[in-house]
Amino acid sequence: MPGTAPPSHPNGAPRPHSVSRPVLAGVVTALVGFTSSFAVVLTGLSAVGATAAQAASGLLAVSLTMGLACIVLAWRYRMPITAAWSTPGAALLAATGTVDGGWPAAVGAFLVASALILLTALWPALGALIARIPPSIAQAMLAGVLLPLCLAPITGIVANPWGVVPVVVTWLIFARFAPRWAVPLAFVTAAVVVAVSLVQAGAPVDPALLLPRFELTAPTFTVGALVGLALPLFIVTMASQNVPGVAVMRSFGYEVPWRPAMLVTGLGTALGAPAGGHAINLAAISAALAAGPDADPDPQRRWIAGVSTGASYLVLxxxxxxxxxxxxxxxxxxxxxxxxxxxxxxxxxxVQQAIDDPGERLPAVVTFLVAASGIAVLGVSAAFWALAAGLLVRTVLHAGRR
Known part of the structure; x- marks a missing residue:
């Protein structure tokens, strides 16, 4: 728990602190978080209509805003609070595809999602409303969104075995011996595959492609983008990132200040949206890397890992x-x-959370199948219709019951 005294030497004298340990933990947190999912972010942004330059701008925007969010929250509250981009949100973008109004409408949806996150901080009733969505249905929607993306390694082995098999083998080996590094090292293998292919093709790389820059887009607002993208993006960000993120921090003895955290991440999302950033939120899985005992034996000093994570994101x-x-x-x-x-x-x-409760299994299955179908009706994406179908089935099945 925070406040625990630092370990002592056998003679009773306090053990000297090492600043390098939490700093290194923050660097590792950022490296793992960035390299394990940046491809999902770029895939999602491209799917909703971003050009290569706009997708790169969006990656830059979320990197900077989540880095600043880490620094502000960790420094202000002396806790190892870390922020991250919404990986489930990026997967949602990839599954949604181009929305009515194209890329400008997607940027408008990002802004609306940021407004909803801010509203959650200012109006607790909205958070309570989101909490009333059964977790099984929210998780089933996310599983349906993720399914097509998770099939890519399988279909890729058939489409390009020489390029994909080394990536999958690397992932499998390190998933056994060093799970934390399995995806980052799979990415390293992919980078080697890309380098080899470029050398073989003799294709020069334009240095201008390597320079980070913002590509600002004026937002537009369409019903299809607001209902089919902004609302599901907000829901998956809250249900799959912010709520679990608070729970992970609580497991290490830290109570995240909810309202300030939502204000900071909501403002960060709003600032990054015109540059193509889709959403930032509290870190969930990667939060344990900075908040756990490995970051520092003294819980009161782990906030340094949060600041280090933010600084590393700025560099990345x-x-x-x-x-x-x-x-x-x-x-x-x-x-x-x-x-x-x-x-x-x-x-x-x-999938596990969606079907864990037998009484909620059928609505969850319907939600999953509709989300995985990828259908778009009236310009509204499958994610919204999945939620609507799941809630409808659940209402019918539970009618008349307590």
């Missing part, structure tokens, strides 16, 4: 264009395979 943001260029130049199916591998754990967790 400077390489966002280079990462985007790597994706742009990659052979067929290689980067989608990395993105799919990065989502395996999230998919498995979502």
């Amino acid at each position: 943001g400077g390489f966002s264009a280079a990462f985007a260029a790597l994706v742009l130049l990659a052979p067929e199916a290689v980067i989608p395979a990395v993105a799919g591998l990065a989502l395996f754990a999230a998919f498995g967790s979502s």
Whole structure:
């Protein structure tokens, strides 16, 4: 628990603190968080209509805003609070595809999602309303959204075995011996595959592709984008990132200040949206890397890891264009395979939570199937119709029951 006294030497004298330990923990947190899912972010932004330059700008925007959010929250509250981009949200973008109004409408949806996050901080009733959505249905929707992306490594082996098999084998080996590094090292293997293909093709790389820059877009607002993208983006960000993020921090003895955290991440999302950033939120899985005992034996000093995580994200943001260029130049199916591998754990967790309660299983199955179908009706994406179908089935099945 925070406030625990630091370990002492056998003679009773306090053990000297090492600043390098929490700093290193923050660097590792950022490296794992960035390299394990940046391909999902780029895939999602491209799917909703971003050009290569706009997708790179969006990656830069979320890198900088989540880095600043980490620094502000950790420094202000002396807790290892870390922020992250919404990986489930990026997967939602990839599954949604181009919305009515194209890329400007997607940017408008990002802004609306940020407004809803801010409203959650200012109006607790909205958070209570989101909490009333059964977790089984919310997780089933997320699992349906993730399914097509998780199939990419399988289809990629058939489409481009020489490029994808080394990536999958690397992931499998390290999933056994060093799970934390399985996806980052799979990405390293993918980078080697890309480099080899470029050398073989003798294709020069334009240095301009490696320079980070913002591509600002004036937002527009359409019903299809608001209902089919903004609302599901808000729901998956809250249900799959912010709420679990608070729970992870609580497991290490830290009570995250909810309202300030939502204000900071909501403002960060709003600032990043015109540059293509889709959403930032509290970190969930990666939060344990900075908040756990490995970051520092003294819980009162782990906030340094939160600041270090934020600073590392700022540095990594400077390489966002280079990462985007790597994706742009990659052979067929290689980067989608990395993105799919990065989502395996999230998919498995979502499926488990969706079907865990036998009484909620049928509505969850309907939600999952509608989300996985990828249908778009009246310009509204499958994610919204999945929620609507699941809630309708649940209402009918539970009618007349307590």
